[in-house]
Amino acid sequence: MGNDILVLAEHQAGSISDITFELLGKAKDLASASGGRAVVALFGSAGLASELGAADLVLTVDDPALEHYTAEAYEKTLAHVVDEQQPRLVLLGTTTAGLDLAASLSQTWSAPLVSYVVGLEHEGEALVATAQIYGGKLMAEVALEGEHAIAAVTAGSFSGEAGRGVGSPATESVSAPADLGAGLRTTFVEMIVPEAGDVDITAAEMLVAVGRGIGSEGDVELVQELADAMGAPLAASRPITDLGWLPKSRQVGKSGVKVKPRAYLMFGISGAPEHLEGMRDAELIIACNTDAQAPIFDTAQYGTTVDLFDLLPELTEKLGG
Amino acid sequence: MRIVVPIKQVPDLVEELELSSDGTDVDREFLKFVVNEFDDHALEEALLVKEAGDAEVVVVGFDEPDIDQALYTAIAKGADRAVKLTGAGDGPIDGHARAAMLAGWLAGQDADLVLTGVQAADDLDGQLVPLLAARMGLPHASVVVSVDAKEGVARVRQEFSGGASADLEIKLPAVIGVQAARQAPRYASITRIRQVMQTGGIEEAAATSPSGGSSLTVRRLYPPEQTDHAEMLEGSPAEVADRIIELVRAKGLLTN
Numbered sequence: 001m002g003n004d005i006l007v008l009a010e011h012q013a014g015s016i017s018d019i020t021f022e023l024l025g026k027a028k029d030l031a032s033a034s035g036g037r038a039v040v041a042l043f044g045s046a047g048l049a050s051e052l053g054a055a056d057l058v059l060t061v062d063d064p065a066l067e068h069y070t071a072e073a074y075e076k077t078l079a080h081v082v083d084e085q086q087p088r089l090v091l092l093g094t095t096t097a098g099l100d101l102a103a104s105l106s107q108t109w110s111a112p113l114v115s116y117v118v119g120l121e122h123e124g125e126a127l128v129a130t131a132q133i134y135g136g137k138l139m140a141e142v143a144l145e146g147e148h149a150i151a152a153v154t155a156g157s158f159s160g161e162a163g164r165g166v167g168s169p170a171t172e173s174v175s176a177p178a179d180l181g182a183g184l185r186t187t188f189v190e191m192i193v194p195e196a197g198d199v200d201i202t203a204a205e206m207l208v209a210v211g212r213g214i215g216s217e218g219d220v221e222l223v224q225e226l227a228d229a230m231g232a233p234l235a236a237s238r239p240i241t242d243l244g245w246l247p248k249s250r251q252v253g254k255s256g257v258k259v260k261p262r263a264y265l266m267f268g269i270s271g272a273p274e275h276l277e278g279m280r281d282a283e284l285i286i287a288c289n290t291d292a293q294a295p296i297f298d299t300a301q302y303g304t305t306v307d308l309f310d311l312l313p314e315l316t317e318k319l320g321g
Numbered sequence: 322m323r324i325v326v327p328i329k330q331v332p333d334l335v336e337e338l339e340l341s342s343d344g345t346d347v348d349r350e351f352l353k354f355v356v357n358e359f360d361d362h363a364l365e366e367a368l369l370v371k372e373a374g375d376a377e378v379v380v381v382g383f384d385e386p387d388i389d390q391a392l393y394t395a396i397a398k399g400a401d402r403a404v405k406l407t408g409a410g411d412g413p414i415d416g417h418a419r420a421a422m423l424a425g426w427l428a429g430q431d432a433d434l435v436l437t438g439v440q441a442a443d444d445l446d447g448q449l450v451p452l453l454a455a456r457m458g459l460p461h462a463s464v465v466v467s468v469d470a471k472e473g474v475a476r477v478r479q480e481f482s483g484g485a486s487a488d489l490e491i492k493l494p495a496v497i498g499v500q501a502a503r504q505a506p507r508y509a510s511i512t513r514i515r516q517v518m519q520t521g522g523i524e525e526a527a528a529t530s531p532s533g534g535s536s537l538t539v540r541r542l543y544p545p546e547q548t549d550h551a552e553m554l555e556g557s558p559a560e561v562a563d564r565i566i567e568l569v570r571a572k573g574l575l576t577n
Contacts, residue, residue, distance in 0.1 A: 103447030107455035185460040185492035242501040303551035314562035
């Protein structure tokens with residue numbers, strides 16, 4: 001038991017989320033090196049175990065309280081499963097569920113947690129995690145000594161290939177914590193799925209994306225003019241849609257959409273991991289940011305530190321806008 | 322209803338982050354600090370709840386760089402009270418210790434709702450919301466984009482990837498991690514902040530000593546290795562614009 005790696009499965013709209021395969025792939029890798037098993041905890045949807053063929057064991061917990069995700073019901077169930085299994089390491093994503101549950105498990109299980117993990121390796125008895133903090137500007141190398149630990153992993157850090165496997169994994173049904181339904185203070189009301197956006201930015205061949213560097217709402221127009229001249233839709237990073245400068249349907253990244261255009265032109269986006277998650281697979285990435293140290297220049301193929309207020313009008317004019 | 326908004330000072334990421342001499346922390350002495358942007362959204366959401374009904378908003382921060390300015394700004398924006406927790410030392414306070422000390426202070430506050438930022442740029446050992454809630458035995462939800470609180474219950478909207486979200490009803494007291502307020506955080510004018518500073522109004526309370534930190538050992542911090550650095554386009558704006566158009570056209574785009 002002591003060498004097992006436990007992955008908390010996430011599922012949305014009846015299928016297992018990509019992050020779970022990424023975590024499972026890493027769990028298999030770590031478990032095979034340490035003689036443990038890659039175990040997946042799957043709550044509220046035992047039928048999805050068949051998608052988890054790569055796991056050594058799938059632990060399913062079903063209870064009416066787990067029909068819809070709530071932090072409270074999941075937290076109690078996860079604590080219960082972890083308490084029984086005592087794995088070496090618990091892996092979650094830096095997703096909504098991960099942001100809800102990783103630190104509360106750290107508190108209740110008294111195990112150290114590393115957030116924003118992008119790398120995870122054995123080093124003798126210790127596990128060494130690499131985390132990306134300060135908006136991607138610094139990496140932290142952290143040793144996870146001791147018997148137990150938790151890692152919350154940034155999506156896209158590990159390949160999902162190794163975590164996908166066909167066939168029926170060994171499954172074991174675990175009973176829910178005895179008092180689960182009683183006394184829950186969180187009630188799921190309804191799921192809200194966004195209506196189709198004004199523009200489907202996932203379908204575009206070219207995208208022009210704007211970020212915080214634009215500075216003011218009035219200046220978004222400058223980027224819109226370029227987008228119009230190119231015949232490309234305008235996309236945005238989170239700060240811009242949070243401020244209401246562009247509709248949510250234009251948001252690329254972790255809580256927005258994933259895009260894979262043939263060309264992605266970025267203005268004033270520093271390249272936080274949350275944004276990279278949504279666009280790193282674009283074929284051609286060109287970034288404009290006055291900060292030469294901005295992390296986006298590690299992802300983009302081409303970059304410039306020319307001020308966007310100088311560059312945008314030039315581009316628009318040359319393209320006949 | 323009493324809403325407590327814990328805020329945290331974090332290094333301004335616009336500036337270059339210098340490392341301390343042992344390489345395990347940022348060099349706090351010369352860095353510019355600003356309020357964690359998510360905490361700013363949490364304050365905005367708290368003020369919106371206050372305006373929609375009847376609530377007292379109490380902002381609380383540790384004695385971190387430029388915290389006075391942040392607390393005065395919060396009052397200028399409409400917070401009713403601002404509290405500075407002192408005596409927690411000069412170094413960084415990790416998430417576990419922060420949660421422990423805040424829980425100690427909150428025990429005497431009779432708060433109905435704790436609203437704070439969903440995460441911070443440096444919360445390596447975990448986010449405050451679940452740490453605090455687990456310690457206090459309270460329900461919690463993170464990545465929340467709207468809060469409607471009244472009569473012992475809060476209705477919150479929690480966001481998931483791909484743009485889906487869920488509405489939840491949570492019995493109070495509860496701890497909520499705000500991703501974004503319903504509207505952009507309001508602005509307090511310098512004049513208004515100066516007025517507030519002249520009248521004072523920051524209360525001080527002694528932080529309880531933390532029981533147990535994160536037990537993480539940070540071996541080193543380092544800038545990301547630049548293995549695949551972008552090819553930088555040099556020249557005048559017009560020259561750079563020409564190169565960009567050329568690159569896009571080489572993909573068979575922008576051909577007409």
